[in-house]
Amino acid sequence: MSVIFERVALIGLGLIGSSLAHAMRRGNIAGHVSGHARSEATRATVTRLGFCHSVHATMEEAVRDADLVMLCLPVGALGPAMAQIAPHLKKGAIVSDVGSVKSAVIRDCGPHVPDGVHFIPGHPIAGTEHSGPEAGFAELFDGRWCILTPLSGADHVAVEKLSAFWRACGSRLEVMEPRHHDLVLAITSHLPHLIAYNIVGTAADLEEVTQSEVIKYSAGGFRDFTRIAASDPVMWRDVFLNNREAVLEMLQRFTEDLTALQRAIRWGDGDALFNLFARTRAIRRSIIEAGQDVAATNFGRNPEKK
Ligand code: NAP
DSSP states (O other): OOOSEEEEEEEOOSHHHHHHHHHHHHHTOEEEEEEEOSSHHHHHHHHHHTOSSEEESSHHHHHTTOSEEEEOSOGGGHHHHHHHHGGGOOTTOEEEEOOSOSHHHHHHHGGGOOTTOEEOOEEEOOOOSOOSTTSOOTTTTTTOEEEEOOOTTOOHHHHHHHHHHHHHTTOEEEEOOHHHHHHHHIIIIIHHHHHHHHHHHHHHHOSSSOHHHHHHTGGGTHHHHHHHTTSOHHHHHHHHHHSHHHHHHHHHHHHHHHHHHHHHHHTTOHHHHHHHHHHHHHHHHHHHHTTSSOOOGGGGOOGGGO
């Protein structure tokens, strides 16, 4: 594969930033990758792992001469980062981000984007519950969707170049309105995380059922929620603070449906329960058919360790 950007700067070197660095190396996508993380500890780890050509203590140094700047920080940190790098961006540079929310990011970053710089927000729909520079791997984006939410009047050539970059990293591309992105992600990602955080929290606070029982018998379903509920607290705090309206809208629908289920259980309405559970099975099949998961029993876990 040939180089798409001569110089790429990664601001934030956690799971997503480090995975991008690995993917760029795998595909020979960038001539030079510079990286910045705020903490000395992360910078030392990145230097040891060697996935960036240069590691910088300041954002300003990292973005110097960059053709593409990828902001890989928690959503709440994106606006201040854009304000900080703005005076140091090269004319014609593309700045993008990987934040899980789009309308709030556009609200916070948009006003700081200098003339002659292309700001094209994005979000790779790929991740794990692990974070930090050691969590990244080159295959993270393979076969996963990346959603771009360009602003009206965005430069087509720049959007196409950024799309080519994501494709080279393994992604499939989709373009969406920011508000629509936030609604779609509220139901497919944000609400499932909220439910997982809530059920794990509820189980931890029970008195009659002990915590050791919850852990011992977790294979009954609970442990699958704990994987999601182990995700980074800062990232998820920022997601809920910044996608408030869409999450509350989906939560309202969810609560109404949960009340209907509660009623079906109370009145012994087996048909209502059966019909819903039969419909939801079909959704699982569609996800497998779309190549977004594998059909392996028990998520491919070793049956010995059930
Ligand atoms: P991560 O592994 O926790 O890494 C976050 C990086 O941001 C670290 O380098 C950290 O620096 C830096 N950082 C944190 N707070 C900061 C602040 N206030 N100011 C400056 N730097 C700060 O996070 P991640 O999973 O890569 O997530 C990054 C972004 O990708 C988030 O916006 C998230 O919404 C989005 N995203 C995540 C996933 C996922 O599954 N994780 C999937 C898609 C998109 P130090 O290491 O020095 O502390």
